[in-house]
Amino acid sequence: MKKDKFVLGIDFGTESGRVVIFRLRDGEEVAAEVVPYPDGVIDEKLPGGPELEPDWALQNPRDYFLVLEKGVPKSLRAAGLKADEVVGIGTDFTGSTPLATRKDGTPLCLLRKYRREPHAWPKLWKHHAAQPEANRINEIGRERDEDFIRIYGGKYSSEWFFSKVLQVLNEAPAIYAAADKFIEGADWIVWQLTGEEKRNSSSAGYKAMWVKGKGFPSPDFFRAVHPRLECVGKEKLSRDFYSPGTRAGGLTAYWARRTGLKEGTPVCTGILDGHVAAPAMTVTQPGSLALIMGTSLCHMLQGTKQQTVEGICGAVEDGMVPGFWGYEAGQYAVGDLFAWFFKQGVPESIFREARKVKIPFTAELERRAAALQPGASGLLALDWWNGNRSLLIDADLTGLVLGVSLATRPEEIYRALIEATAFGTRLIIEAFENAGLASNTLVACGGLPEKNKLLMQIYADITGREIKLAKQLQTCSALGAAMFGAVAAGAYASIFEAAEHMAHLQNLTYRSRPEHHEIYNQLYEEYKTLHDYFGRGSNDVMKRLKGLRTEEIVT
Amino acid sequence: MKKDKFVLGIDFGTESGRVVIFRLRDGEEVAAEVVPYPDGVIDEKLPGGPELEPDWALQNPRDYFLVLEKGVPKSLRAAGLKADEVVGIGTDFTGSTPLATRKDGTPLCLLRKYRREPHAWPKLWKHHAAQPEANRINEIGRERDEDFIRIYGGKYSSEWFFSKVLQVLNEAPAIYAAADKFIEGADWIVWQLTGEEKRNSSSAGYKAMWVKGKGFPSPDFFRAVHPRLECVGKEKLSRDFYSPGTRAGGLTAYWARRTGLKEGTPVCTGILDGHVAAPAMTVTQPGSLALIMGTSLCHMLQGTKQQTVEGICGAVEDGMVPGFWGYEAGQYAVGDLFAWFFKQGVPESIFREARKVKIPFTAELERRAAALQPGASGLLALDWWNGNRSLLIDADLTGLVLGVSLATRPEEIYRALIEATAFGTRLIIEAFENAGLASNTLVACGGLPEKNKLLMQIYADITGREIKLAKQLQTCSALGAAMFGAVAAGAYASIFEAAEHMAHLQNLTYRSRPEHHEIYNQLYEEYKTLHDYFGRGSNDVMKRLKGLRTEEIVT
DSSP: OOOOEEEEEEEOSSSSEEEEEEEEETTTTEEEEEOOOOOOOSSBTTTTBBBBBBBBOBBOOHHHHHHIIHHHHHHHHTTTGGGGGGEEEEEEEEEEEOOOOOOOOTTTTGGGGTOGGOOOOOOOOTTOOTTHHHHHHHHHHHHTOOHHHHHHTOOTTTEEEEEHHHHHHHHHHHHHHHHHHEEEEHHHHHHHSSOOOOOOHHHHHHOOOBBBBTSSHHHHHHHOOOOOGHHHHHSSSOOOOTTTTTTEOOOOOOHHHHHOOOOTTTTEEOOEHHHHHHHHHOSTTTTEEEEEEESSSEEEEESSSSSOOTOOSEETTTTTTTTSEEEEEEESSHHHHHHHHEEEEOHHHHHHHHHHHOOOOHHHHHHHHHTTTTTTTOOOOEEOOTTTTTSSOOOOOOOOEEHHHETHHHHHHHHHHHHHHHHHHHHHHHHHHTTOOSEEEEEEEEEHHOOOHHHHHHHHHHTTTTEEEESSSSSSSHHHHHHHHHHTSSSSSHHHHHHHHHHEEEEEOOOOOOOHHHHHHHHHHHHHHHHHHHHHOOOOOHHHHHHTTTOOOOO | HHHHEEEEEEOOOOEEEEEEETTTTTTEEEEEEEEEEETTOOOOOOOTOOOOTOOOBBOHHHHHHHHHIIIIHHHHHHTTGGGGGGEEEEEEEOOSSSEEOOOTSSGGGGGGGGGTTGGSSBOOOOOOOOOOHHHHHHHHHHTTTOHHHHTTTTTTTTSSSSHHHHHHHHHHHHHHOOEEEEEEEHHHHHHHHHSOOOHHHHHHHHHOBTTTBBSSSHHHHHHHHEEEGTTTHHHSSOEEEEEEOOOEOOOOOHHHHHOOTTTTTTTEEEEEEHHHHHHHTTSSTTTTTEESSSSSEEEEEESOOOOOOTSEEEEEETSSSSEEEEEEESSSOOOHHHHHHHTOBBBHHHHHHHHTTTTTTHHHHHHHHHHTTTTTOOOOOOOOTTTTOOOOOOOOOOOOOEEEETTTTTTHHHHHHHHHHHHHHHHHHHHHHHHTOOSEHHHHHHHHHHHHHHHHHHHHHHHSSEEEEEEESSSHHHHHHHHHHHHHHHHSSHHHHHHHHHOEEEEEEEEEHHHHHHHHHHHHHHHHHHHHHHHSSSHHHHHHHHEEEEEEOOO
């Protein structure tokens, strides 16, 4: 019997990195190490530096190194593997997370000269302070009728690459000048591991307006946005982009030493953490929709051609798997929203009851919420606690709870928040469907499907669809990265073959209950009306209130 | 030197009754006893009987007796007074609180035969289950262009007398038939004390469509509402109504014995608890507005003539003081709204911090909320946790919080709720003003002004007016009742003379800060837009959601 081989998936997340080792022949997980980032999300104050403005979110690149140095050796030890049993490495990364670097890849924030300058640090995906820049890009894009406006669902997001780069240029031109390159974290980490700056086409497509066969928008467009941006592509990015599954290079001697892996081990080009999960969830063909349910929610779908879908985050040819257009949509706050409620909205009585029956307070809340009937609370919420990603692509929208009365209980609010996120998902499913991209089955992964059965049932009831769960609920991104690593290493001929062997679903299926679905249809109509009223310009009160927040009274 | 004389004010509230003794010459409070109602507000289950539907709120008449039997002797003892030192008695009562009684005044709910029948019990002011009946009354009223539609701000409320009586007729016709009389609690308690059924014109005017010189609407109107209601006035009410300050009779021997007061002590006709407070707050002339700030908020104003004001609760000639039209508006949930938030919305972290610094958690919340700037939270709320009393007169509206984000903290929500109630009050002030009833000064009494300085300052900042506090913050209704008791006893020639001697203001004044007022003006515009959108028919989502609440799924 041939001896088993293994692949490594390294998943660089928001608060931590995760190193997972999978068996090549069947995708079995044999070791997993989570390495929290010591600096986490930097959203209040730079380490040893000045305070940040609201809506900022940065990361420290040293934290990425730590994931490699600590996570890889520990996982190898845990699995009892030798270096030569690992045949390939794949990585995935949050995005858009642009780093400003020197020519050699050194992040500016690691240089003494720039470390107190916020714009020298990597801007995390959920950095929302570049909304004025996004507005400018959209304005010029619409004026000039640029391709990306159509492809990106009508709006370029403040979370994406050029919004953040333009913010650097606007607010810290010296940093813009000092940056020889702006590069996605996904590509930067692969550059570090292999010594090869081989950028991936998927991040470029989803986050940076790059289109296969066409490249970036023209210099004319960029000049119209800002004169100094004209040649940003040529000056600070790259012309060559490689599709998922491409071998970027072999592991350097330096990183082989620091991780305990073998020098030259094939490393795949980088991929975004959401997109990489789709094939790991068996979503390699049109017809099923991947839901990656964590702090935020990503919706991934394969299509056979390019279609215009309102308000999605992107559609990229070969974006997730070759031969298909990979469509992405998303919701900014899902797990984050519930975490907010757990911290800011749960009264003592729930804690007291939970202690009495010796369960976590979140379980007590779920137990109570599960006993409620749809519509029984009279509550309805808009889930925009962190803005709206799809379909409105507007970071300046905020959350709403309606229907509160003196009889309203916390578990009712909790359930209304869950329902609101599910209504948001249904809107996205229907926007895809209206564009000819139907999805009859949903496949979920992430932290929420494991923790929260009520949530899954409500999603099934509200969408009227069945929901299956990926086997690797918590590590589907790492599995996807490892699968691409296996392809890059030549162990499988394609990501489809890798998925056939390594990607699996659980037996559990959540099914929509017609009588619940029917009541939810009525609530959904109300949700849509409020969604349009507050989200499509009938009443921009949320934006005006956000504008007022900065008006300081000096007394 | 002449020996001091005293008057008794007895205030029948929502959760308790209060007996207060005041010195006749200067209104000094010499004793006060609060007697909680053992059955409190009956809103879930009849004592020993069946469960109640949502929106019901009843009281037990035995609890009223307990206030007299316990409260009066205790307060006399506490003040060290003998029976003959008390020259008069005044009472006030919540309303509309109709009792269904036998001819002799016995409430049906005290008869064994009817005690398990919810409709046999007194319906408290905040009983909101008669909304369909109110709708019917308004529909017929508008069709026939009845006077009361104009006088009551365009809408008759579900809280008022005939809505509740019609609900009895619709849902329990046998109880309607068995009720020889329907009578306001305010009049019923005076009947008990004196043996005289002398109903007061003020309750009849504010709650039962009675107009001085005209009486009730015509039998034609009542027949159109419901055939069996045609002669309700003649059959079950009364023709004679007496204005505030009239002597109803002398204390009966029975109640003299049970209370320790002197038989024959003059007792004034009943008055509603809000209205009676106005003269005790020095609001006996046009130009200043009384705010009675407790669980709900009542706004009282004197006018020289009858004017049409949108959405107020009523305007009654001689309604509060003789010679003026007494205008009333109100908000259903103010203190109640904050109490809801304290119970259902305050997270553990606030409690923990409060314990650490050894202050009540409400003080910790107020401390944090007071440190915020207007508009800084980005939040805006509609204060309809218990429906909207003025200007919309609609019990089916519900509360809303808008602008929530992942950064939102509980003290910001708390402040937004306070602000929402203040915006509601400002709308009412402006509705009066637009009808020619200006109020430059606000005078507050009730539990909130004493407890919550932040609230008072926000009300001043939002309304742009100065707010003074009544001296008798907690006992202004009892003082008002006692003042009318003094008039009924002939100790003062009029309520104006009584007010000159007995009613006082505190030195403290809350003043509007222009720079806060200016930001609040912007928020107020947003509030009005949402108020009209959800309250005036553009989007009746709140009502539809409330309708859904009753759809039960049988699984």
